[in-house]
Amino acid sequence: MYKINKVGVIGSGIMGSGIAALLTNTGIPVVLLDIVPFNLTPEEEKKGLTLESPEVRYRIVRGGLEAAKKASPAAFAVPENAELITIGNLEDDLHLLKDCDWVVEVVVENLEVKKNLFTKIAPYLKPSAIISTNTSGISVNKMTEHMPLEFRQHFLGTHFFNPPRYMKLLEIIPGNDTKPEIVDFMAKFGERVLGKGIVFAKDTPNFIGNRIGVYGILETMKALEKGYPVEAVDALTGPVLGRPNSATFRTADLVGLDTLVHVAKNVYDNVTDPREKELFRVPEFLEKMVANKLLGDKTGSGFYKKV
Numbered sequence: 001m002y003k004i005n006k007v008g009v010i011g012s013g014i015m016g017s018g019i020a021a022l023l024t025n026t027g028i029p030v031v032l033l034d035i036v037p038f039n040l041t042p043e044e045e046k047k048g049l050t051l052e053s054p055e056v057r058y059r060i061v062r063g064g065l066e067a068a069k070k071a072s073p074a075a076f077a078v079p080e081n082a083e084l085i086t087i088g089n090l091e092d093d094l095h096l097l098k099d100c101d102w103v104v105e106v107v108v109e110n111l112e113v114k115k116n117l118f119t120k121i122a123p124y125l126k127p128s129a130i131i132s133t134n135t136s137g138i139s140v141n142k143m144t145e146h147m148p149l150e151f152r153q154h155f156l157g158t159h160f161f162n163p164p165r166y167m168k169l170l171e172i173i174p175g176n177d178t179k180p181e182i183v184d185f186m187a188k189f190g191e192r193v194l195g196k197g198i199v200f201a202k203d204t205p206n207f208i209g210n211r212i213g214v215y216g217i218l219e220t221m222k223a224l225e226k227g228y229p230v231e232a233v234d235a236l237t238g239p240v241l242g243r244p245n246s247a248t249f250r251t252a253d254l255v256g257l258d259t260l261v262h263v264a265k266n267v268y269d270n271v272t273d274p275r276e277k278e279l280f281r282v283p284e285f286l287e288k289m290v291a292n293k294l295l296g297d298k299t300g301s302g303f304y305k306k307v
């Protein structure tokens with residue numbers, strides 16, 4: 001009954017571009033949208049461009065895609081696949097969503113931003129479209145409580161892990177109103193077309209993967225407060241244990257420190273048990289790094305410098 005011939009991916013950051021690449025590598029065309037910038041860069045001003053110039057209006061989406069290509073060249077290695085991505089912005093190009101069978105929201109981890117986005121895109125979607133969120137842990141019911149029932153019936157969480165090309169896990173989080181046939185279809189699509197292992201999760205703060213994963217990362221990071229160096233912690237949580245890709249601070253840089261903080265706070269703010277609250281407390285040094293735009297790979301430096 002359902003078929004996915006074209007996908008709208010909203011948000012061209014680390015995850016959005018990665019999901020777009022994953023889809024195009026299965027031959028599915030993608031429309032990739034992101035916001036229009038609010039300000040001109042000094043270079044744009046020098047060139048005499050305005051906020052209306054196309055070069056400016058597509059800067060963010062183009063930048064996101066370029067950064068993803070640099071971070072994961074293998075995901076974009078087949079040029080014909082990369083050509084299946086049509087870029088656009090959320091002001092001029094919402095009409096591109098009209099023939100998308102699935103639209104996945106992959107924007108910043110912020111409840112209000114996600115809620116506003118759904119209100120904005122809903123008039124452009126076809127009635128049968130499946131809509132999902134890649135949130136790391138915000139309630140899927142809360143983010144659609146303001147939307148009509150028909151929207152909620154077609155809505156669910158599809159939580160990919162970073163990097164989407166390599167991480168096998170796909171969490172599926174049905175909302176209270178999601179049609180069971182859509183949950184079933186998306187699980188089969190994730191498994192058979194995208195090659196993922198599916199875990200069904202309940203709509204609890206951070207679902208399953210990030211409830212455990214973020215707790216582990218934060219607890220290990222707190223070693224820094226006790227005077228252990230970054231390199232030692234990474235050696236002990238990564239290669240020395242035979243897990244080359246799980247070093248704590250390296251993983252945090254890959255995830256994005258701002259995203260990590262949002263995800264940790266989502267549990268902190270939504271649990272009452274003081275012991276559990278302490279587990280998800282964000283260390284002060286992490287807050288400071290985010291305030292200073294040391295966000296990890298996406299800004300070129302975090303715990304490590306990206307060269």
Ligand code: NAD
Pocket residue numbers: 011012013014015016034035060064106107108109110113117134135136137159160161162254255256259263298
């Ligand atoms: P990112 O910071 O790399 O990208 C976020 C994108 O959102 C940017 O391209 C930005 O321009 C866009 N954006 C900012 N404000 C917006 C607005 N007001 N409206 C619409 N778009 C806006 O973030 P990311 O790491 O790709 O994360 C995106 C989503 O995926 C988040 O919900 C995050 O929790 C989730 N997620 C992240 C990871 C990870 O490891 N980074 C893993 C799984 C899930």
